[in-house]
Amino acid sequence: MRLIFEKSIPDRRGVKLPMDDVPKAKSLRGKYLRKESALLPEVSELDVVRHFTNLSKMNFSVDTNFYPLGSCTMKYNPKFCEKAAAVDNFSNLHPLWPQLLKDDYLAQGALEVLYETEKQLCAITGMAAFTMQPMAGAHGELTGAMLMAAYHKTKGGRRKYIIIPDSSHGTNPASAALAGYEVIVISTDSDGCMDLGEFKKHLNKDVAGVMLTCPNTLGIFNPRIKEISDAAHEVGALMYYDGANLNAILGKCRPGDIGFDIVHLNLHKTFGTPHGGGGPGAGPVGVTEDLVKFLPISVVAKDDRGKFYLEYNKPKSIGYIAPFYGNFGVILKTYAYILLLGKEGLTEASDAAVLAANYIRVSLKNDYDLPYDKICMHECVFSASKQKEQSGIMALDIAKYLIDNGVHPPTVYFPLIIKEALMIEPTESESKETIDSFIELMKKIAKLAKENPQELKNAPGNMPVKRLDETKAARELNLIWNP
């Protein structure tokens, strides 16, 4: 499709500005002014609407396609939450409103939303308090790693390492490094869990914390999780819970009850806020009582009269990690989502997500290698190694064939410890019919891989483009349009 710039016609206009109802001011001096105007496209409103509407149709999305992208929890996002977040007097609310008056905090309604959502998340995770400020999961991880640093500083000094299993998300080690830590990587044992022996060998008083995803990225809940947290606490290390996979255990298990000290949640995964093509998300961080004093500034609190206020006087706090209170618009959708589903609804969601993943696991295990053949949680990870060996069909080819058939591929080539990984997360919102037709399609692919691999190699053929040359993209960088 042509770029919007290629549709530009000189002097065409797309929007009418408010009236210039004041006398014309003397212009700024030339040295402060730009010499050439920004070459934005000159298009009409219809040009813009048609362009972007047509672009939108070139995407797969949850509302249009099955989207079993592992670890991303692409569940259905209730329309009501969008409506709730668009309510007047939230979307137009200036973030400095609460600071306008010295002894009275305006924006009471918005502060109450933050306060109440924090309480909801505490009940769900068993933590003592949350900061709602982190703007994404990785941002939460960085906040968490900084909380560890602040904690150890008060406990007698800086520690050097963070322990992370090799099945982790790439953001874990990257966040730890950004907070100034070195990373110790622990391998995965034959049960799909962090190798306990190796873990204990590396655990000492130089370890600041252990970052775990639970259930992990193989979809496995570690039954010995308490042993890990007890061992970590023994040497004074903190346990960090990467909440990317919380959708599996709502109502069953709470990180706070099994020894985790710091937790981040991905509101866009577990709590049904849309992924927005890559964001915005939100990654609130919860902590145990001992760590509350280190949470970022500001903190929403409630006084005796039931009025909400912002606490800035927090001498032990790690400081400011967001301009204000986090991605409020996303938090408001989460607040609505939790109210809507309630206790039963959330538990039911986890039940169904885990049921669907296991149904797929069992249904496809004769067709694809299943490196860890045991009950999984919300996702299962297959490998296309068999297909690769047999006929050179790789996870990527399978992904492209799925695309041709209207299914968004699973996460491929992750976790890194599984060759030709296909990580499938169906979520609770997909019907049995959808899942059945996916299973059928995957079986057909396994068959094609044996009988007619070229058909898979040729995919996709039904999309706006065929396979794209990614090497060329990186070599001959073309990041902006130049006529």
Next chain:
Amino acid sequence: MSYVPHTKRQEQEMLKVIGLKSKEELFRDIKPELRAKSFDLPEGLSEFEVLGRIKNLAAKNQAELINFIGAGFYDHFIPAAVDALVSRPEFYTAYTPYQPECSQGWLQAIYEYQTVICRLTGMEAANASMYDGGTALFEAVMMAIRVTGKNKIIIDSGLNMIYRTMMYTYTSNLNIEFVETKVVHGRSCREEIFKYLDDKTAAVIIQNPNFFGAVDDYSDIVEKAHSLGALVIMSVYPVSLGILKTPGEMDADIVTGEGQSLGIPLSFGGPYLGFLATRKKLVRKLPGRIVGATTDEDNKRGFVLTLQAREQHIRREKATSNICSNESLCALRALVHLCLLGKKGLINLAKLNYNKAEYAKALLDKVKGVEVKRSSPTFNEFTVHLSKNADEVVSIMYKKGFACGFPLGRFYRDMDNYLLISITEKRTKGEIEKLVKALEEVLCD
């Protein structure tokens, strides 16, 4: 309620395939001692009930004041088409475009976004966006340190206080030396910046217009920094770039900013949009997602995520950043907004903001007890000195229905009588005159 579609019968069918009797058996790895001690949430409500509750909360926000507060976050007009297009579920219920063939819409949109950001700032490459202006600035600092191999950062204190405090938090565990240089009569102190600039300096950070609203040409600072091997990072207000000299024209190396003013609602602090742009030669050091154009097997143009070897999912602890997502939907808002404005619309919008602010300055200048700070030119925001404590003035003005400005004493110890006033295109001549009249009454009292 949940959005689970399975009937009881279907659940049984699925369990049978799995070889289990009950759903509970699926969770047998979560041993009794690991079970939730409580799950203390209320029963689910209907949409109608939740909406009622949210509307009640919204009514408590006192959002109806006439707003003259900016301080980096501005009350601009958003055309209906922006909301309509980002409300298309094919955009908002998709995720990061890892699979390019079924994500061409998003990828092309981000490529177009990168292009408009470069055209706005006069730069040559941009990433797919960051969380907000503050985190983008932090990433820019880390990038400058990677590029130069040096670790001293000079911060002009005209940089938004919020961003400065964020920067100090993020770098508290890293070995980075910061020097803050002062602002004199609203203007960056060249003498101080030049004093601290040396061959150990990785970057100088400047904001234009600065937090007090002052507009400047920083070409001299850039020239000096370059002569010593340092980079210049500029944080900018995108709407002002309709008319103001661009960071590109000043020869800056990295440009960041808050994109909220480009069609993104104030939404009580987020979600917002951090943009980050740079020179072509530094592009491989950029953090975050980047989209590039390429071709398919038939030589047809298409778009992909590129330079992924810099990123956390491949490089892990050695990545250029820990960032995984971007703020796509906000970037799309900015792109659509800029397309609707177009080349001339953006210029007119910037002029409109400038004109209205100049009108307000002229009127306020005549008010007894108000002194408009005029040592530097401004864009749409400016500082005034009041004869009374700004906090007190703000409280009285609140009762008259105005959020009349941001009291600078909140951020600066010696500025209790100063107010920062922002005028966007949304403020009418009538509202500006009412503000002036009300201030006059308060100050004469």
